[in-house]
Amino acid sequence: MADFTVPALTRIWRTLDKGSRLLLMATGVFSQGRAKITERTLRTDKWWLQPLITFSVLIAFIFYATLRAFENANYFAEPLISPFYSPCLSDACVPGSSLLGHLFPIFHVWGMTFSPALFILIFPLGFRMTCYYYRKAYYRSFWMSPPACAVAEPHAKYTGETRAPLIMQNMHRYFFYAGLVFNVLLTTDAILAFRNSEKQWGHMSVGTLVLLANATFLWFYSLSCHTCRHTVGGRLRNFSKHPIRYKAWTLVSKLNHYHQNFAWVSLIGVALADVYVREVATHAITNWYFF
């Protein structure tokens, strides 16, 4: 008790205060014992350029996709359907656009018809959000964790993917399975585009090529996925006992090397395919038929 004098309390307060300041200012590269360097990074190159480009392209895509998903119009022009709206599963879908029939009734939110795109959006969105490549891309460019290599991140605490919500990244494989279903559907859309606007087979238009290219890019994106690589053979311990899976794994590994490229090409591909269908649907351009 005798120790709780004013000078003693002041001393305790000072120690605590110094401790908390040290805690805040002395983490990471500024930690005690590490070389005393005041800069967050000494990199002289344009390390901020890559995250800036990634950020801008992703934001542009999100902006466009959101607008289009809520537009609820101009997504179908026989025989073309926009990848944002396929499969069209709601009673609100325009006639002829539903490949699998209607699973959902029309309902309204704040006086607006709930767009059919919103029922299915979660699958491609979840697939890309949990993709190992996009994770890298947005952790760096949006969350700055880290913004670039050897550039100190602006966070005091970091737990990575060990807790909710980020622990959900481990569900990537389920979105991958869903992605395969979507690939089959979008490929079907592309095949159905070998018809004319009167639903007669044996025709081919620029739109057919657009949908085919889109489906192809999406297949490459899925097949080069890390989960795909793991599933076809990566989880094995003895390749020698599974020669066919070893072959498949070797092939997928080659594709996997370019997963980042397929991620971007397929993302931009989806957007461009949508733009094309929209232009045709609004009669801004005519879908030109080769035969």
Add this chain to the structure above:
Amino acid sequence: MTRTLKLRIWRGDDKTGGLQDVTVEANHGEVVLDIIHRVQATQMGDLAVRWNCKAGKCGSCSMEINGKPRLACMTQVASYPEDEVITITPLRAFPVIKDLVTDVSFNYKKAMEIPTVSMPEGVKPGEPRMQQIDVERSQEFRKCIECFLCQDTCHVIRDHEENKKSFAGPRFFIRIAELDMHPLDTLRNRKKTAQEEHGLGMCNITKCCTEVCPEHIRITDNAIIPMKERVVDEKYDPLRWLGSKIRKREGIL
């Protein structure tokens, strides 16, 4: 053909220190380590630097050159523009001992926490036979020269000292992957311990380790992500979990 180089070299110890300006001659074809040796021979006799092979194979000369973790013996002076000042500092994720030398013992502690390969019972040394295709994945990881540049650049510990106790780092994730992919290893809890003890879940696959590895080991793609997928098999995939329970139960019945 010589050129005059302007350098800033960090000098100091764990208490104080700072960047010091130096001007030095450089010959055609020289690497940064050559320049450091010339500075040491002509101007700073007591400059501390760790090196050994000068061939990019011993992993001793790790430091940061213009803010990037690199091997000084593999960094060509010619790769910097004539007028650029080259800044040389010790690794910034580890405690500094003196000048360019850091204390990397953290890595040796982590190495000891990983149990080595455990061969099937009764298999004597010299007896194991493995096929090439079963070991080639791990061979990539055996190229590691333990320069610890990946450990130094990994933001999980570089930016968060407090994570060091619970995070092994990319160099040891390739070690764990190597053992988990080993065709004869009998230790079955490597996935579980990777996640629960070695901090695999802390890695957010931002790939800086891969970017700096002088051996071009594709650490993230070939070791970390495959390990994360293996951990999902074991810990987070409800379908596989159910499958393994049913298999187990049938074993009992």
